[in-house]
Amino acid sequence: MPLDYRRFNGPEDSVSYKQFSTNFTRSYDELFKGLFDENGKRIDGREFTEARPLYTKTNVISQAKGSAYVELKNTKVVCSVFDPREIVGHQNEYSIYGQIYCEVKFAPFSCPRRRRGLAPDTDERALSANFKTAIQTAIQSTKFRNFQMDVFVYILEHDGACLAAAINAACLALTDAVVPMMDIFSARTAAVINNQIFVDPTEAEENLALMPTDNETNHGIITLTVIDHLRNITDLQQIGSIDADCLIKVIDILLEECAKLMPLFKDLIIDNVFEQYKEHQVYLSIKKQVNEELSNKVKEWTLIVKDK
Amino acid sequence: MAGMLLSNAERFYIWDGVEENFRSDGRSNKDYRPMELETDVVSSASGSARLRLANTDVLVCVKTEIDTPKSDKPGLGSIEFFVDCSANATPEFEGRGGEQLANRISNLLQRAYHSSQAFNLKQLCIFEGKQCWKLYVDILILECGGNLCDAVSLAVKAALFNTRIPFVKAALMDGGNIDLQLSDDPFDSKRLEVGTAPLLVTLCRMDEENIVDPTAEEETCIAVSIVVGVSGNPALYTSSEDTTPSDHKCTTISMSGNGGILPDAMKIVIAEGITAAKCLDEALGRTLLQERNRTNLQKKDSYGFLK
Numbered sequence: 072m073p074l075d076y077r078r079f080n081g082p083e084d085s086v087s088y089k090q091f092s093t094n095f096t097r098s099y100d101e102l103f104k105g106l107f108d109e110n111g112k113r114i115d116g117r118e119f120t121e122a123r124p125l126y127t128k129t130n131v132i133s134q135a136k137g138s139a140y141v142e143l144k145n146t147k148v149v150c151s152v153f154d155p156r157e158i159v160g161h162q163n164e165y166s167i168y169g170q171i172y173c174e175v176k177f178a179p180f181s182c183p184r185r186r187r188g189l190a191p192d193t194d195e196r197a198l199s200a201n202f203k204t205a206i207q208t209a210i211q212s213t214k215f216r217n218f219q220m221d222v223f224v225y226i227l228e229h230d231g232a233c234l235a236a237a238i239n240a241a242c243l244a245l246t247d248a249v250v251p252m253m254d255i256f257s258a259r260t261a262a263v264i265n266n267q268i269f270v271d272p273t274e275a276e277e278n279l280a281l282m283p284t285d286n287e288t289n290h291g292i293i294t295l296t297v298i299d300h301l302r303n304i305t306d307l308q309q310i311g312s313i314d315a316d317c318l319i320k321v322i323d324i325l326l327e328e329c330a331k332l333m334p335l336f337k338d339l340i341i342d343n344v345f346e347q348y349k350e351h352q353v354y355l356s357i358k359k360q361v362n363e364e365l366s367n368k369v370k371e372w373t374l375i376v377k378d379k
Numbered sequence: 380m381a382g383m384l385l386s387n388a389e390r391f392y393i394w395d396g397v398e399e400n401f402r403s404d405g406r407s408n409k410d411y412r413p414m415e416l417e418t419d420v421v422s423s424a425s426g427s428a429r430l431r432l433a434n435t436d437v438l439v440c441v442k443t444e445i446d447t448p449k450s451d452k453p454g455l456g457s458i459e460f461f462v463d464c465s466a467n468a469t470p471e472f473e474g475r476g477g478e479q480l481a482n483r484i485s486n487l488l489q490r491a492y493h494s495s496q497a498f499n500l501k502q503l504c505i506f507e508g509k510q511c512w513k514l515y516v517d518i519l520i521l522e523c524g525g526n527l528c529d530a531v532s533l534a535v536k537a538a539l540f541n542t543r544i545p546f547v548k549a550a551l552m553d554g555g556n557i558d559l560q561l562s563d564d565p566f567d568s569k570r571l572e573v574g575t576a577p578l579l580v581t582l583c584r585m586d587e588e589n590i591v592d593p594t595a596e597e598e599t600c601i602a603v604s605i606v607v608g609v610s611g612n613p614a615l616y617t618s619s620e621d622t623t624p625s626d627h628k629c630t631t632i633s634m635s636g637n638g639g640i641l642p643d644a645m646k647i648v649i650a651e652g653i654t655a656a657k658c659l660d661e662a663l664g665r666t667l668l669q670e671r672n673r674t675n676l677q678k679k680d681s682y683g684f685l686k
Contacts, residue, residue, distance in 0.1 A: 086450050090450050090451055095451070193482075193486070193489075196482060196486075197482075197486040197490075200482070200483065200486070201633070204634055204635055204636075207637055208637055208638055208639050212637075281493065281494075283452070283455065283494075283495035283500065283501075284495060285495075287496065287625070289628070290494070291494070291630075293632075297642075298639060301639065302641060302642065303639030303640065303641060304634075304639055304640050304641070304642060304645050305634070305638075305639040306634050307605070307632050307633075307634055307645065308632065308633055308634075309629060309631055309632035309633075310490045310493055310494075310630075310631055311493070311494050311630065312494035312495075312496040312497060312610060312628045312629070312630050313628060313629050314626055314627075314628045314629070315629065315649060315650060315653055318629055318632075318649060319646050319649070322642065322645065322646065323642075326642055
């Protein structure tokens with residue numbers, strides 16, 4: 072995406088004032104202790120393997136063919152799917168697969184530690200590429216040959232696990248847009264800090280998981296996407312340094328967590344179908360009523376014409 | 380490579396070969412193609428390496444610059460990867476054609492080198508909070524013959540092993556300025572500790588089999604490939620005995636391609652990736668030490684086209 076030079080992008084070399092606060096200069100061990108409350112649970116009261124509650128809503132953007140809003144406490148993500156359009160430009164050869172164009176964008180105000188620029192940076196480009204790998208397998212791209220479909224994700228607030236939230240939002244937005252898919256899919260993130268697994272980490276936990284340390288313990292972030300019925304992993308992203316045993320443990324936990332999301336998604340999709348059916352019934356009844364009135368009027372008028 | 384067109388017969392030939400554990404060039408599913416590695420090929424760079432893996436040819440150069448560290452990481456230097464897909468490799472890379480691939484590889488490397496257990500950025504610090512070294516790793520892809528990720532990661536590790544960083548004396552002057560003192564002697568320099576640097580292994584899933592080191596032809600027949608980044612063992616990269624060997628850990632995993640993989644298969648893929656990386660790491664460490672001993676004794680002959 073070319074940079075728009077007419078738009079003022081803000082200062083480039085300023086730093087956040089928070090970097091000078093005492094909170095910021097805390098050491099790794101202090102930060103690690105800060106993740107727990109006095110009962111040994113996570114600071115927001117969750118168990119280590121407990122994910123945050125997920126709030127979902129579909130059809131939030133009227134201009135888009137399908138859209139969804141997903142909230143994991145303070146992680147807030149909007150995803151919109153636009154109708155397939157013909158591929159124009161340099162690619163004039165016919166392609167038997169439909170193309171999917173994905174863009175994941177952070178809002179400038181979304182991150183607690185710094186302001187995000189308007190132009191897509193390397194982080195966002197990498198995130199878009201990972202996002203695309205995760206969702207493209209489920210979409211039946213042969214159903215819209217030579218067409219391109221756009222999927223846009225906007226991260227309004229980032230409090231950890233934003234890739235997983237984006238993928239979940241995309242699943243709901245795609246079903247809302249009635250895009251032909253193999254099945255629904257879901258994603259979950261886990262962070263590993265000091266050999267301890269944190270499912271669905273917050274931003275503070277993610278930050279600590281990627282912080283350079285002196286000790287030789289496992290640390291890192293793993294995001295896993297799985298297609299429901301086929302139990303197929305379509306995307307696995309890992310960063311950090313984790314040994315094989317721990318990795319396998321995390322994968323098992325994440326698979327379980329992903330499966331837990333499925334009934335929620337299914338309920339929402341079924342609810343949407345019911346609602347749409349109800350709306351359609353209302354529409355039909357109104358249509359019938361209007362038609363009846365019109366035919367009555369026609370009868371009246373034909374009588375009047377005959378009388379004359 | 381999207382530019383390569385294969386007929387269905389050719390595809391089936393490749394698939395059936397993989398099923399029989401006997402690939403079209405005579406390898407088994409777990410064999411790498413022969414490699415040719417040369418270090419110190421570019422005199423203007425701090426460290427360089429050229430790796431040829433059958434038809435894949437990459438040139439990696441490391442440039443060092445002095446930079447001010449980030450305010451949130453005062454004691455750490457930085458390392459950045461830039462991949463250039465030359466149009467010499469395939470005409471497809473002309474203009475912005477290779478950008479996507481270049482981004483993918485540089486992202487993978489950046490992520491693989493992110494952990495301090497994979498590459499310790501503390502060794503790049505000159506004066507905490509004021510000055511640090513910044514390593515620019517420039518990767519030039521000269522020829523594409525499949526399995527770029529693995530070849531690039533091997534060449535990067537070799538180039539970093541070859542890198543010399545001059546000894547710098549830094550002192551704090553009045554007014555918070557830094558005074559740097561550098562020696563004129565190019566051999567008055569230190570080597571980087573790169574033993575733990577990760578290697579990337581691409582594993583491709585074909586039906587029920589996993590293959591390593593796919594050729595360009597095989598890459599067109601693959602639905603899904605998994606890249607596993609595994610940190611190295613520092614004991615293999617030094618002739619002294621006192622380095623403690625460390626475990627091979629996963630530093631990055633990434634999937635690409637339009638397909639999925641079952642959870643059980645995924646676990647096998649990860650285990651196989653670590654095994655493959657272990658073997659590669661051993662071979663690379665041995666070769667690099669050999670090369671270093673040879674260059675210490677006499678001026679070496681160059682083998683590639685770069686003279």
